[in-house]
Amino acid sequence: MTVVYDLLGVQSKEHGERGIARYVLSLALAIEELDPSAIDVYLVREYLPIPGVMEPLIRSGKVRTFRDMQSNPPKSGVFVVASPYELGEPLDSILPDWARDGHWQRAGILYDLIPMIFPEIYLTDLWSKRYRARTNTVANLDHLFAISEASKADGVRLLNKTPESITVIGAGADTRFAPPQEPQADVLSELQRRLPDLRESYLLFPSGIEWRKNLIRMFDAYSQLPADMRAEHQLVMVCRTNSAEQEMLEHETSTRGIQNDFLATGFVDDADLVRLYQAAGLVIFPSLYEGFGLPVLEARACGAPAICSDSSSLKEVQPDPTARFDPTDVDEMTAVLQRTLGNPDELKRLQDAEMPPFTWKWGAERTLPVLAELARRSSTRGMTKPRLAIVSPLPPQRSGIATYTYRLCAHLANEVDVTVLVDDETFALEAPDGVRIAKVKELLALERMDGRFDEVIYFMGNSHFHVAALEMLRQRPGAVLMHDVRMTGLYESEYYLAGDRLPQGTVGGLLHQLYPSRYRDVLYKQDIISPTVADRFGITLTREIAAHATRVFTHSQFAADSIMLDSGVVPEVLFPIPVHTAHSINGAPKGAGHPPVISTFGKVDPVKQPFLLIEAFAHVRQQFPNAQLVFVGDHDEQQEAALLAAIERGGVGDAVEITGHLSDAEYEAAIAATSIAVQLRAFTNGESSAAAADLIGSGVPVVVSQLGAMAELPEDVVVHVEQHATAAELAELLVKLLGDNARLESMMENGRLFAKANSYRAASDALVERLFPANPWNERRVSSDAFR
Template sequence: MTLPLEATLPKVQRASGVVVDVRALQAHDHASRGIGRYTFELITAIEQRDPTLVRAFVADPMFPMHEQMLRLLPTGKLRRSDDPEFTAHPPRVFHVTSPFVEGDRPAAILPEWARGTDTFVVATVYDLIPARFPEIYLSDPTIASIYHARHEFLRTCDSLFAISEATKMDFSELLGIPADRVVTIHGAAAPQFSSLPAAEAEQGGPATEEDLRHRVLKRYGGTTDQATGYVLCPTGAEWRKNLDRLLQAWAALSPALRTSYPLVVQCHLQPDAREHLLARSAELGIAAQVVFTGAVSDAELIDLLRGATLVVFPSLYEGLGLPILEAQACGAAVICGDNSSLRELVSDPSARFDAESVPDIASVIERFLLDPRARQELATTAVDKRYQWSEVARLVADTYKKYLDAPFDSEVIAAAQESGVVSRPFRLALASPMPPQLCGPAGYFADLVKYLPDLCELTVFTSADPLEVQLPREVRVERLDALEVIEAIEGPFDEVLYFLGNSEFHIAELLQLQRRPGAVFLHDARLTILYTEMHRRYPNLMDETFGQALHRMYPGRYPAPMGGAQYLPLDEEGVFGVLMVADVARLATRLFVHAEHAADLIELDCGRRAEVLFPIPCPVAEQSEAERHDAPAESHPEKSTGRPLIASFGFVSPAKRSELLVDLMQDLPQADLALVGHSGESFLEDLRTAAQAQGTADQVTVTGKVASSEYQDWLSKTTIAVQLRLFSNGESSASVGETLAAGIPTVVTDIGTFSEYPDDTVVKLPRNVSRLELAKALSDLLADEPRLAALSAAGRAYAARNTYQLAAEKLSSELSQSALNSGT
């Protein structure tokens, strides 16, 4: 399903040129660090290569005007991303320089003007380290949801720039992105990072390496009288930088070696991090031979690199390893961890170590400190030309030009010129319980999701753990509490649809609906249990009690004491007709139900009539009628008696008259009974005990929760399904849809939505049917083969007219048309 994007074509120019996002130079945690440095140098190199290639550099008004961004002012191309110029004249290429950048508030990655079909989107990705180590970086569910939302953006990009081959491989391994969509562009040190020029000595600079080392150690508080050099670690105070293992390795070196070559750790340190590292150094007995510089300027860093006897980079994982390139550019000998992109930068295997092995780190450091010739060979190894900014800029520019030269879709343009609109997919967010959560709507959604992804761009939101969700096809699944954040990042969905029912499994959806209104599909017209459980489980989230909520929704309607116990007894809510649906009806942008009965109840309750799009759908039967009857009896080892099987499917409860069905078997010795579904274990055990007491234990099976395959097995062996109700919540039964689709003659209570089934499709019995009346009806039906066959055929025909595929098509069509009419 697609939606038009309004475009007044005479005023909108054809997309052209390249626009580059510069939020990597705005966010403070990026701007002055590696990503910011990389972005600025790349932009500089592109401008030097072809100053006409990039049309504009756009700054996000939600981010600071950081000093690093302001360095682009001399280009004359710095613009705000909300400049009307870009809406009137969108770019052909939009380059996102840091898709994982974050401001103080979530912000959309793409401006609206960069989402059109004529704009190609490319992005630079520096690493996927959080995805590689989720236990370290993604333990917070909200952070994980935000991060995974960025992954979805990456999957939509036309091309991705990886800064190393290791990162390119991570795209394939971790995100499943094809290699042909990823361009490895590498990176380089800034021009100021170079070995000491001779001219500097003539101008009064340090004349010798020894003088430079002396100056560095003196500046940062190191002991200079016994030191003949120093080992430098340019790093950060972060888990993967592996500082603790480096300190342990340093402690493993001989005291004489540590004294001759003290360790200088260069990184920005917060006070608590500095205190921790100083304490750790003292604990290891190396405090006198370790110096922590804190943050340094580029000039100071260059001095540190030029004067170092050896540079050690013990990181556990990197996207590139810019400090290594900077050290190599300054003529330093560099050793590093044998992992990730570091293998690409330090090609000599002897100069790499197992970064998780303290002895190996110590061994390689010691070997190169004691072998000047090996250090010299390492320091003089030429840096590959791919690690030059001119080469990086060439690769990026070539990708820009590929898209700038790409032909426009002539059919899209012609249609747009004629109708004034272009199209994009309808974006639907769907919030619902999901399998393996034990509630009817979870299974309902699993059947619906077989078809919805073919009709719209679907994102599923759930209170379940997304990693545990079990759906029949691949679809994007996010945590429900990340909905607003994802909309802020990716732009609003065209519609958000909540599936709500009368159980604790829908609490998160109801709370989210209050924060972000959307369309609602009600599985039950009565929501009293939902409100009871919400107030019982999360009283701290409520600003009122259950009783107060009842009387606020319906002032003066019910006796004042009602709800005071923070729940309603079943008989009381039935007698007074309490639904507690008013808040949902008020918040819902559209309100859907499966039956006219439910719509009637809601309209009487709060004055809003819900829409009936379709009756509750029926699944595709897994067996034909012939296969169902021909299946071997052994498929049910519990019930191989040869007697016909009467079964009730779905949640087992007093409201579904489960006790009556067990009692009934005293009057039906010629049949067996199966109650197939979950419930509280004590209630299930009470039913088994009752069967034992009345002498029908050999006829009655109470399964409890069963796997899908076993559920299908019970369907295949059932002769008659009995789906009774003591009262109606305005709900529709998914279980009845399953039994009809399976061709099982089905007996229902003539109440509520069950009354709307065609008379030739189900057998309808009165709500107050007695045990003897029910026994006679079932006995007569078991003896009437022609009627059983007719009911089976009618049930299958009904199911064929009301499939989940047809329901998905109707739902998608209605919601997309609604979004179109509202102008979203």
């Protein structure tokens, strides 16, 4: 187990002398001083400069090159990404592939998220995509060290991190930032030899040529001071500038008439920066937003009175509210300046105020226990939960597979570390506690950042909800759980959404590529394959999915046999479609005084034989005049019009309801009100009926077609009706059932037993056992089952 601290930030060619470079080095030195055994490796890039300031770490004997680590990486440990936003470096340099392995814990330093807070300013160029991608990397690290409470709050808010996963470690001023040992007049004289235009009394403005530093408002506020106060307190701006920036400063100051009271020092070394702080009458820092606000801490460490913005982390380095101002309010900034500069007592009070606790030792003391905990987690990673990615829709997407996934994940989250990958905006979706949501298209990036998932499983269905899953399966093979066997609807969706992915841009072209001589030539010329054509010619289109899958699972033997006949791949029957038992269980069949309610559940579709059911219901009404028929589920206007016409023809308009989409509570109420449910199919896509399972689990007697997976449901749990039964035959069966309370009670009791044996909890256990049979967590899980 190895703790690696990355020194990439110190090697930066652009800003290697200050800022993040200094932070990375100073924290490393403080950790090394407190506990030399805490860090095992300091990582450097052999192709970047090795500045002299690294000498103490080089002497530790623990510096290794990136090339050396790549050729012989440690097997496990903690990797500290000390400077994650080096955008000139590729991700593989920022987070090496060997550190993404599941046996590693990854930590990073969170300086700020300013570009995300002001995207209109910072995320408008070609670098914005790289910044966002890098931010995803930061968000997926196991732990973050924030340099301020403000940065931590931003991490929780913008990165969806938990407060517990971010530790505030602050920053510190270098030991050279201290009050002068010689008289202040001597310090000033030394400065004036280098800066001959520097006046005896000045207002120091440490800054940068950057929008966030609030230069224009600073100049506006200073220009509003009385002329005699400006003459007495020269505005001295410390900032590296080029010739264009110097011209800009000259223009802005002369426009305001303050050019004679303004001095831009250009770049100064640390020794002069310390002297400038030490001799300053007042230091002002009007920044709009900071990750920490080190100039304020450095100024105060040098004994200078300091005022600053009342924003972000600056409240932490200057806790006195009277020494802060709204950085967007020029008048308020002027007022605080005038009140402070003209008041020796106030300046002395600010000078003598207690310093905040931030030092490099303070930060190191907070870093070390976290590194130790991460190291402990790394060393026990083999006993942690397996990492599972499920590619599937989630509620409120209107898909039965979405509901299925939510219910299954509620139990899986107790056994494995679950991430559900969806083809939608993640903020709009729902997942059980402990389940992470990400986009399907982010799968490869997540694995680059966090290491490969132990398993990826695709829940594949015959609809547009799975188009992104199909595309990702082509790139990243994984296990596939086939909720449907006939996938012509999925490929039809791909034709409309991303037809360029299909051979010749059509489903017929794909059919010809996969099955070059199986079907009639006319089918190979079709843009799409309709459900009726697919049923007539036995087209299922499972071959591509099966070829990319590492394993294929189904819920029924019928589905497994169908896939084997179509693709040659032999699937594993995982478990029957699980039964949900959260609905109120019907205690007994509805008897006298309760009008019989015959319901059918699920999206209204001609394949589900609604017109046969309406015709049969007209016959049932002859025996049960008060009977009601309810269609529970979504429908479109065309389907509704056809249903209403059939209802009108059958003369049952007063007894039929078409609900449309229902909320969960309304759906449960519809189940509770049902006497018998009828779930028919004219033909099968190989799917198992989740609606039938819901009904069985709720104690509702169910009539299903003797077809496909539904034919495998036990005879004592459901009543089967022949696929091509007539309306009269279906009506006869329903009338007989409605009059046989004993059989209905037996079905309800057997349904409850079936539900108990085929619960989502049982399904979760079976899936974990099948996917991770040799994982140590399984042994721990099995041994703890006795306590459940």
